[in-house]
Structure formats: C-alpha cells, structure tokens
Amino acid sequence: MTRWILGTAFLVSSSLAAIILLFLISGSFPIVIQHGWTFLTGVEWSVGETYGALPMIYGTVMVTLIALAVALPLGVGTAVMTSELVGPRMRRTLKSLMEVLAGVPGIVYGLLGMVFVTTWVRDSFRLIDGNCIFTAGLLLGVMILPTVMTLSEDAIHAVPDWYREQARALGLQRHEVIIHAVFPHALPGIFGALLLGVSRAMGETVAVMLVIGSLDRLPAPLYNVFAPAQSIASKLGREAAEAIGVGLHWNALLGLGLILFLMVITLTWSAEKIGWQGRLHRA
Amino acid sequence: MIAARRRTVMGTLLHIFVGVMTIVSVTLLVSIVAMMVAKGATALTWEFVSQPSKSFGAEGGIRSQILGTLLLTLGAGFVSLPLALGTALYQTEYLAQRLKAVSMRFIYALNGVPTILFGLFGYMVFGIYLGLGVSWLSGVLILAMMILPTMIVSIREAIEAIPARYREAGLALGMTQAQLIRAVIVPQSLAGIITGMLLGLARATGETAAIMFTATTFSGVDLPQAINEPVTTLQTHILLLSQEAIHSSATDAVWGAALMLMVLVFCFSLGAFVVRSRLRFAA
Numbered sequence: 001m002t003r004w005i006l007g008t009a010f011l012v013s014s015s016l017a018a019i020i021l022l023f024l025i026s027g028s029f030p031i032v033i034q035h036g037w038t039f040l041t042g043v044e045w046s047v048g049e050t051y052g053a054l055p056m057i058y059g060t061v062m063v064t065l066i067a068l069a070v071a072l073p074l075g076v077g078t079a080v081m082t083s084e085l086v087g088p089r090m091r092r093t094l095k096s097l098m099e100v101l102a103g104v105p106g107i108v109y110g111l112l113g114m115v116f117v118t119t120w121v122r123d124s125f126r127l128i129d130g131n132c133i134f135t136a137g138l139l140l141g142v143m144i145l146p147t148v149m150t151l152s153e154d155a156i157h158a159v160p161d162w163y164r165e166q167a168r169a170l171g172l173q174r175h176e177v178i179i180h181a182v183f184p185h186a187l188p189g190i191f192g193a194l195l196l197g198v199s200r201a202m203g204e205t206v207a208v209m210l211v212i213g214s215l216d217r218l219p220a221p222l223y224n225v226f227a228p229a230q231s232i233a234s235k236l237g238r239e240a241a242e243a244i245g246v247g248l249h250w251n252a253l254l255g256l257g258l259i260l261f262l263m264v265i266t267l268t269w270s271a272e273k274i275g276w277q278g279r280l281h282r283a
Numbered sequence: 284m285i286a287a288r289r290r291t292v293m294g295t296l297l298h299i300f301v302g303v304m305t306i307v308s309v310t311l312l313v314s315i316v317a318m319m320v321a322k323g324a325t326a327l328t329w330e331f332v333s334q335p336s337k338s339f340g341a342e343g344g345i346r347s348q349i350l351g352t353l354l355l356t357l358g359a360g361f362v363s364l365p366l367a368l369g370t371a372l373y374q375t376e377y378l379a380q381r382l383k384a385v386s387m388r389f390i391y392a393l394n395g396v397p398t399i400l401f402g403l404f405g406y407m408v409f410g411i412y413l414g415l416g417v418s419w420l421s422g423v424l425i426l427a428m429m430i431l432p433t434m435i436v437s438i439r440e441a442i443e444a445i446p447a448r449y450r451e452a453g454l455a456l457g458m459t460q461a462q463l464i465r466a467v468i469v470p471q472s473l474a475g476i477i478t479g480m481l482l483g484l485a486r487a488t489g490e491t492a493a494i495m496f497t498a499t500t501f502s503g504v505d506l507p508q509a510i511n512e513p514v515t516t517l518q519t520h521i522l523l524l525s526q527e528a529i530h531s532s533a534t535d536a537v538w539g540a541a542l543m544l545m546v547l548v549f550c551f552s553l554g555a556f557v558v559r560s561r562l563r564f565a566a
Contacts, residue, residue: 002461003377009369010378010386013431017392020404027407074311077304085301094309096556101312103552105489107518108541111525112315142311149308175294203397205492206522233492236399241496245411257400268395272388 024261027254034248039255045216047239051252055218057259059133059229060202063212066137066225067144067201068194074141075148075197076190082149083156084178095150102146110210113139118211127226131213134225136234139207144197151196155189156182188274195271199264202233209234232260316545323542326535332543335505336520336536345540347505351514352547354419354507355498356487359426360480366427367434367483368476372464374435375442394432401425402493410497420510422498429493430483437482441475442468478559485551489544491518517544 031039035051042052082094117139118130125134159182167181213228216235220227236253243250334344374386405425415421445468453467469476499519507514517540524537 002464003373006369006373006377009366010373013366013370013393013435014386014389016428016431017389017396020393020396020400023404023408024400074304074308077301078308081301081305085298094305097309097312100549100552100556101316103485103489103548104315105491105518105544105548107489107491107521108315108319108545111521111537111541112318114525116318142315145308146312173290173294175297176290178297199395203395203399205397205399206495206518210522210525233397233399236403237492237495240399240403240406245407254403257403260397261400264395264397265392268391269388272391 021258021261024254024258028251028258030248031251031255039252040259043218045235045252047242047249051248051255053232053252053256053259055216056230056232056235056256058218058222059212060231060233060260060263062133062225062229063137063140063208063231064198064202066134067140068198070138070141071144071148071197071201072194075145075193076152078149079152079156079190080178082153084174084182095153098146098150098153102150104143106143106204106207109139109143110207113207113211121226125226129213129228131211131228132226133212133219133229136208136212136231137225139211140201140204143204143207144201147200148193148197151193152186152190155193156186158189159185192271192274195267195274199267199271202267203260203264205233205237209237214238232256236260319538319542319545322538323540326539327542331536331539345517345520345536345543347515348517348520348540349543349547350506351499352488352516352518352544354514355422355426355494355516356484358419358423359430359487360484362423362427363430363434363483364476364480367431367438367479368469370431370435371438371442372468375439376460376464376468390432390435393428394436396429397492398429398490399492401429402495402497405493406497415511417497417500417513418511419498419507419514422494422514423510425493425497426487426490429490430487433486434479434483437479438472438476441472441478444475445471474558474561478555481551481555481558485548485555488548488551489518491522495519495522517541517547 031051035042039051039053040057041054042050043054044050044052045055078094078098082091086094113135117135120130121127121132121135121138122130163181163185164177167177172180208231212231212234214230214234215228216230219225219229235256239249239253243253331344332349333346335347336345337343370390374383378386402425405421405428409415409421409424410417415424449467449471450463453463458466494516495518498514499516500513505515521537521540521544524534524540
C-alpha cells in the first residue's frame with residue numbers, strides 16, 4: 001500500500017518535465033507545419049502575419065554570453081579567494097552571504113535595472129536609450145553571480161588537501177598550487193557551476209523583460225550589443241497574456257518555448273555530465 | 284633569478300586579480316541589498332504594510348499583496364510537500380539502485396525548466412483544460428510544480444544522511460518497509476524535510492514570470508474569496524508599478540513592496556539555514 005502511494009508521487013514528479021516537453025512539442029506543431037524552417041530563420045515577427053524566431057534566439061544567446069562574461073571572472077575569482085586564501089571564519093561568512101543573496105528575486109533585479117542600470121549604461125556609453133542587450137546581460141551576470149560563486153567554491157573546496165600539501169612539498173608557491181594542483185581537479189565542477197548559472201540566466205523573464213528594450217529585431221550590425229532586442233523569455237512574458245491560448249500566435253509562442261526548453265535542457269544535462277554534483281537548493 | 288622573479292610576479296598578479304574580483308562581487312551584491320533597504324525603508328511603515336492599496340497602488344498600502352503572495356506560496360508548499368516527500372521516499376526506499384541516477388536526471392531537468400514555461404503550461408492545462416482560469420489554485424499548482432525539485436533534493440539528502448545502523452535496528456526489530464519509513468526514516472529526516480520546504484517556499488515567493496498571467500490580475504482585486512478567484516501579489520504589484528508609475532508616491536510604494544518581498548524571501552531562506560545548521564549539530 002505504502003509502496004503504491006509513494007510510487008504514484010514518484011511517477012508524477014518524474015514525468016512532469018517530459019509532460020511539459022510533450023506539451024510544448026504538440027503545441028508548436030501547427031507553427032512548424034505552417035512555417036517550416038522559416039520559423040527558425042525568419043527575422044520578422046508580426047502577429048497575425050508572420051512568425052520568425054531568429055531575433056529572439058539571437059537575443060537570448062547574446063544576453064546569456066554577456067552574463068557569462070560578467071559572472072565568470074567575478075564568480076570564479078571570488079570562489080578562489082574564498083576557498084584558498086581566507087580563513088575558515090571569513091569563508092563561512094562569504095558563503096552564507098552568497099547563498100542568501102542567490103535568493104534575491106528576479107523582479108527586484110528588474111526594478112533596480114530599470115531605475116539605475118539603464119540610466120548608467122545610457123550615460124556612460126552615450127546612448128539614446130539604456131534599454132539594450134548589454135544592460136540585460138549585465139543584470140543577469142550579477143544575478144547569477146552568487147550561484148556561480150558558491151557552486152564553484154564547492155568544487156574548489158572539494159579538492160582534497162593532500163594535493164595542495166604535495167604541491168607545496170614540491171616547492172610550488174601558493175599561486176602555483178592553485179593553478180597547477182587545485183584548478184585542474186576543480187575544473188569540471190567549475191564548468192558545471194557556470195553552465196548551471198548560464199541556464200538560469202537564459203530562462204530569466206522579468207528582469208530581462210524590463211530592461212532589454214523589447215524590440216523583435218536583429219541588431220544592426222549584429223555585434224551591436226547596445227541595440228534594443230528581445231530574448232525568448234522576455235518575448236513570452238510580454239505576449240503570453242495577449243495570445244490567450246488560441247490561434248497561431250499561441251502556437252508560435254509555444255514554439256519559442258520549445259526552443260528555450262531545448263537550449264536550457266542541453267546546458268543542464270551537459271553540466272551534469274561534466275561532473276556537477278547536484279546541489280539544487282543552492283542554485 | 285629572472286625565473287624566480289617571474290614566479291613572484293605571477294603570484295602577486297593572481298592575488299591582486301582574485302582580491303579585486305572578490306571586492307567587486309561583494310560590493311555589488313551588498314550594495315544591492317543596501318540600496319533596497321535605503322529606498323524601501325522609508326516607505327515601509329506599519330500603515331503601508333497593513334492597509335489595502337488604493338488608486339492602483341499609487342496610494343494606500345500593500346496588505347492584500349503581502350497576503351496574496353503568502354497565500355500562493357504556502358498553497359504551493361502544501362501541495363508540493365506530500366509529492367516531494369513521496370518521491371524522495373520512493374527513490375531511497377524502493378527504487379532499484381541503477382534507476383536512481385536516471386530518475387534524478389528527470390528531476391534535474393524539471394529544475395532547469397525556465398519558470399515562464401511553467402506559466403505557459405499551467406495557463407493552458409490548469410487554466411483552460413481544467414477550467415480553473417486565472418486563479419489562486421492555478422498559481423498554487425504551477426508554483427508547486429516549480430518548487431518540487433528543490434524539495435525532493437533536500438529531502439533526499441537528509442534521508443541519505445541517516446546512519447545505516449538506524450535502518451538496521453529497525454529491520455532487526457522485524458519492521459516492514461512501511462513501518463520503517465513511518466517510525467525511523469521520516470522522523471529522522473524531519474529537519475531536512477523542513478529545510479526543503481522552506482527553500483521551496485523561498486523560491487516560490489520570489490517568482491513572478493510563472494504567475495503573472497496565470498494567477499494574478501493587476502488591479503481591482505483584493506483577497507480571493509474562493510480558490511478559483513485571482514489573487515494579487517507583491518511580485519506583480521512591483522511589475523505593474525515599475526512599468527506604469529509616474530506618480531512619485533507610487534515610486535515610493537514600489538520600493539517598499541520590493542523590500543517587503545525581499546524580507547519575505549530572506550525569512551524563508553534564513554529559516555532553512557537555521558534548521559539546516561541545527562540538524563548538523565544534532566547529528
């Protein structure tokens with residue numbers, strides 16, 4: 001009896017991810033039939049006429065890359081400091097701080113971004129409008145920083161002490177111990193931490209929605225990160241309520257959702273494969 | 284000689300880099316909290332917290348929003364806890380060893396799903412197919428799905444940390460698996476169950492994207508009188524005010540609401556922190 005009750009709970013929670021995937025696949029069927037490949041390669045999105053996902057895909061990739069560029073040096077640098085160069089007391093303080101700060105809601109970042117970061121970006125880069133890819137990426141980078149830091153720190157700290165001791169005994173200096181003895185062993189874990197942080201940035205909706213400028217167009221030229229754009233998540237956040245669950249518009253949104261799902265799941269599974277040890281509650 | 288000097292220079296450079304990164308990270312994150320406190324503290328009076336809002340948030344307080352957020356969050360915890368507990372128990376007590384890793388992979392996949400996709404899924408499945416519409420119940424179910432992985436992982440960790448001799452003692456007394464679960468496993472992992480619950484609640488509290496078009500309406504709603512009525516929440520209140528506020532008192536209100544939201548999230552995550560460290564001392 002107990003076995004069956006628990007088994008049911010287990011089946012429900014294990015199948016949820018697959019059910020969502022199936023929902024997205026079946027929901028995006030009509031748009032794939034209607035548009036074929038041009039759904040992926042189209043650059044124009046006008047409701048009722050044509051649906052091209054490329055600007056949103058591009059926007060998602062760009063904000064994610066900028067977030068990575070921000071969170072990588074800051075997060076890993078802080079993690080090295082915390083694990084290798086400060087005392088146990090300071091380490092605990094920094095870790096607790098980061099773990100609590102990892103919980104700051106996306107909407108709070110969105111609000112801060114809207115009020116402060118957009119104006120700061122506008123003024124320091126002499127733009128007309130601060131709502132752009134760069135601002136969104138910057139904001140996401142700071143948002144995932146605590147996650148990246150605390151997970152990379154876990155990976156670095158998990159390297160057994162006798163690697164450090166042996167390296168020291170061979171005459172390596174402190175920084176050489178870190179670079180040559182600790183880092184190679186911690187690398188898979190750090191990589192996993194980064195992928196996990198990045199996948200979180202990729203799916204963030206409200207923080208991006210408020211600062212990215214919400215323009216469904218590829219920036220010109222393509223590398224112009226100061227152009228307003230749109231990410232998949234922000235697009236869904238803006239238009240899901242309008243599409244009210246019917247018609248090709250809704251199917252196109254589900255198609256976008258499917259693309260996002262596949263991008264994120266690839267990252268999550270690679271992180272797992274590379275050697276991240278699964279501590280979701282810190283992420 | 285030159286080589287030795289190069290080594291020292293490298294060491295110094297690494298130290299400087301790591302130090303600067305740490306200072307920048309900590310400063311950034313601490314100043315986010317400080318800024319929220321500085322901006323929000325003036326607005327966060329007792330009147331503001333205890334009164335319902337008037338003229339679309341420009342006047343009055345945020346009582347209904349606070350209660351709405353709590354209603355959604357606690358409802359989600361209530362739905363999610365039995366599912367998470369059942370899943371974790373089935374995985375640790377009944378599932379064949381080789382299937383454990385596979386089943387966790389699906390749980391991690393669920394954890395990776397961007398929250399906006401839970402919104403799309405819930406809008407269609409709970410809102411339209413099950414006829415719940417935009418309602419408290421829809422929001423509860425969506426958030427329950429979302430926080431499930433966080434809770435499962437935390438509960439599993441606690442169960443796996445139970446020393447083998449407890450289990451053996453129970454089995455030696457002739458307990459059945461079900462009796463063992465009730466008399467040994469659940470009581471011994473109670474702290475982990477509470478930790479998981481609180482972490483899940485913290486995650487649900489900060490969530491905006493998944494509920495903004497499935498559970499809440501932006502205006503004219505007070506507390507729901509039934510489970511199929513929409514709610515109003517702090518998160519969506521902030522979203523609304525930040526996008527439309529021009530009135531200066533509404534600007535104060537938005538910071539007050541954001542600080543309140545952060546306080547709620549921190550309460551849950553600090554609670555989890557305290558319970559977890561208590562557990563460690565007890566074991």
